[in-house]
Each structure stands twice: as structure tokens, then as C-alpha cells.
Amino acid sequence: MGDYVYRSYADLEALGQRVVEKAAEVTLWQDESYSQAQQDSINDFYKARTPVTPTENSHSTPPASGDPDDPENIKAYVRSDLVDLPRYFTAFSVPDPDSVNEVLTEPFYRTAGTLVPNLRLTRKYGGQLSADSLADSGPYVEPVGGMVKLILGNHMKHWEGDAAEKFHGYCLRHEEAASRQNQLALNLAEAIDAHLELRRRQLTDVWSIGEKTIQTLDALDAWCTRKKTTQNVLTVVGAIAAVLVVVSTDGAAAPVAAEGVQGLAAFLSTIPAPTPEPADISGATVQAVIQSMFDAIQRLRRRVDEQQETLRQVLIRMQADMRGKLPRMLVEPPSEFTGLANADVDTLRTTFYDR
């Protein structure tokens, strides 16, 4: 996302406080809002004097001086009514996703590039993926397929006994297994990418809600009760789709398992695509605008939870798919070969090769 900026807990709390201050300020000069707040303040003043009747504003306190409908007391009343508002913003607070991005994603892309080299990844719907992400894992690390070819093509020519053939098969299965392991590594990279992108977007969206609430409050007319609307859209709904990758080979073809582990995109294709959701901030009074803000925040929370649940379900299905293919992902050496670990030469001559 081009306009992403990390917002800390303190940033979100400050934003919430700015909304509170703006609401208190506008209430004093917007006629309809002022009337409503004045009435609420008076009502709660009298309710507070009768213990059995709860006040609408649970944080309201009797004025220190003057009447409940004096302007300064109304301002204080509005502030107290919204004292919990900043928590609605800080509830979305998370550690900076970019602070853990490299530690979490790079090892999986490097693992994928080590297991099956010459792969190129691009984002399915645009966006950057570092070309370095598929660099191998450093010196002395050679691709699995290349090593298997050297073993079988160069060094096993004269060893043809039963155990030798089993060893031959063991080596071959590593190529197929590497392809599946590669896909699983890519799946994990995409999944964590999606999770971090979701976090970036939830921060962006809650910030936008706060700023647009302030903007809408500022736009209210002093005398007229015409509704003001500031358009807003939730971007979290596109978080998972934004990180999907497309794999292609570059030059030398990478081995592709006949029944491979499915990629993230394949799992998501069975889940209905979320539709973008408008979350406009609107109202003709301060109270209505603030309620609209709360509604937008609730919608954001629902969408975040839905995206997280989608990702969780996909991960569970990935795990079930992977475990169903485990024997072809974790290659065990054949017992006919491992049984020779302490064999004498006579046994070897009958099972490995008669040399």
C-alpha cells in the first residue's frame, strides 16, 4: 500500500483524543448538537440526583460550578461521554508489521529458492516482491535437484544390487519432495505476508475513520441540519488478495510434483471473494457523526475478524492437505539400504553389488 504509515498505540490514542476534542468543540457552535447535548446534560444532572435512575452518560459528574447547561459544563459533559472513545482506536493497535516482515518472510522465500531454484515470483495483483527474496541460502548450499543428478548420473553407475536400487529411488524421491516442500514454504510466506498486510490495512483504515470523523465534524453547518458525508472505504478486505504470488520458472524448468501441495491462491478460490465495503462517516449533528464513526469501527472490526478467520481456515486446510501427502514430502531412506549400516562385505555383495 502506497500510503501506509505505521500508527503506534500512542498515535491511535492521540487520534481518538483529537476526535473527542473536535466533538466537544463543534458541539458548542452547532445548534442542533448543542441543543441535544444541553438536554442530555440536564437530564443526567437530574438522574444523578435519584440513585435508582442510571444516567445516559455513565461518566458524567455533577458540574463543579454553574448549571449543567452552561457552555463549559456542556463541553465537559461531551468529553466525559466520549472518554472511552480513544480505546476504540487503540483496540486496533499492533506492533509495527514492518519490524517483523523480513525476519518472518525472507526465510521462507529463501527456503523455496534453495529447494527449487530459478523460480520467479510476482504478485498476482501487482505490487513488489524483492528479487532477492529467492536468493539461495548462502555458500555450500546447492539445489536438491542438481545434487540428485550428480549422485545418480555420475556415481551410482556400477552399483546395481537391490539395496543400491532402493538407494537410487530414495535419491530420486528427494526431487519430488523438494518441489512440495518448496510450495509449502511459499504458502507460509504468503500466509504471513497476508497476516502482516491485514495489520497494515487495519491501522490505515482505523486512522482514516478517525481523520474523516474530524473532517466531517468540521464540515457541519452551524445553523443548518443538513447531513454531511465523508466517503470512506475499508481496505482490509483486499489484504489477502494483495499478497498472492504467481510462480513461474526462469530458463531451466523446475520439477513440478504431479500431485503437488496446493498454493494459497488455490485454497482461496474456494472461498467467496470479500466485497469492498464502504464505511462513510456522516451525520447532521455531532452525535450522529460520532455514532457513524462507531458504526464504521464496528464494521472494520468485523472485516478484520473475517479476514483472520479466512486465513486461519486456509492454514488449517493447508495443514490437512500437507499431512495427507507427508510420505511424499518427508523422504525416509529405505530399510533395505539403512539395514546395511553395519553389514559385512558378504551381505553387501548380495544386496548392494558383487564387487
Place this chain on the structure above:
Amino acid sequence: MGRTMGVTTVQFAADLNDLRIIGAIDLPMLEYAYAVVNNAVAGTASADADAFRTEPGGPPSLVADAWRELRDDLQNILGRTAENLHSAAQTMLHIVQAYAETDEAAATALREAWKGGDPPGTADGEWILPDQPPTVQIAPA
């Protein structure tokens, strides 16, 4: 207990050399690669707390457990593969040793071939690793 008739010492030594390359070079290189990526995946756990924390001090996200389990599965697949390759390499070296003990001349030729570093018969991409592979990390079940 002698070597099969018709196979020359030179040919026998060459065949043993091939097997020793597999056991001392190729399989260890594969083991090394898998141990490296196993450790790389294991290393992502250091960021788990910050990756999945919600509100400060609050419970982790809905995704945390599912992602960690799948990460641990991959980590263990890579780690067990490295361990299996290590066992396979040791078995292969035993096979070489067992055969070499039947022919002193071939055994001597083999020792001479490996004296100076990379032996004959290795291709580009095959070399004796200078370092031990990193210790494999298996995530608990």
C-alpha cells in the same frame, strides 16, 4: 573374502571412490542444505510474539496457532530430511569401508586420492564442506 574376479584394482578403487563421494560429499551437502533451511525456518519463531500480538499485553491473533503449527511442520520436515540424509551418508561410508577392507591396494589408492582435498571424479558443485552443518532444530509436537 577377496574381491570379485574380473574387476581390476583400478576399477574397484574408482567405484569405491564414487561411493565415497556420495557418502562424504554429496549426501553431506544435501544434509547441509536441509539443515540450513531448517534453521532458517526455526528462526522465524523469534518474531512470533510481535507478529501475532493484538492489543498491548492482549491475546494473540486468530491466526497465530494455525500458522505456527504449519511452520513447525515444515521445520520438522526439513530437519528430519537432514537427519535422514546424515544417516544415509554414514551408511554409505560404512559400505565403502567394508568393501575397501577386502582389497588393500584399492584402499590405498582411495586414501591417496582423497589426501589432497577434493578427490578425482567430482564435478562442479561437489566439494568437501569446510563446516559442519548447523544443528537441526526439531519443533516439539
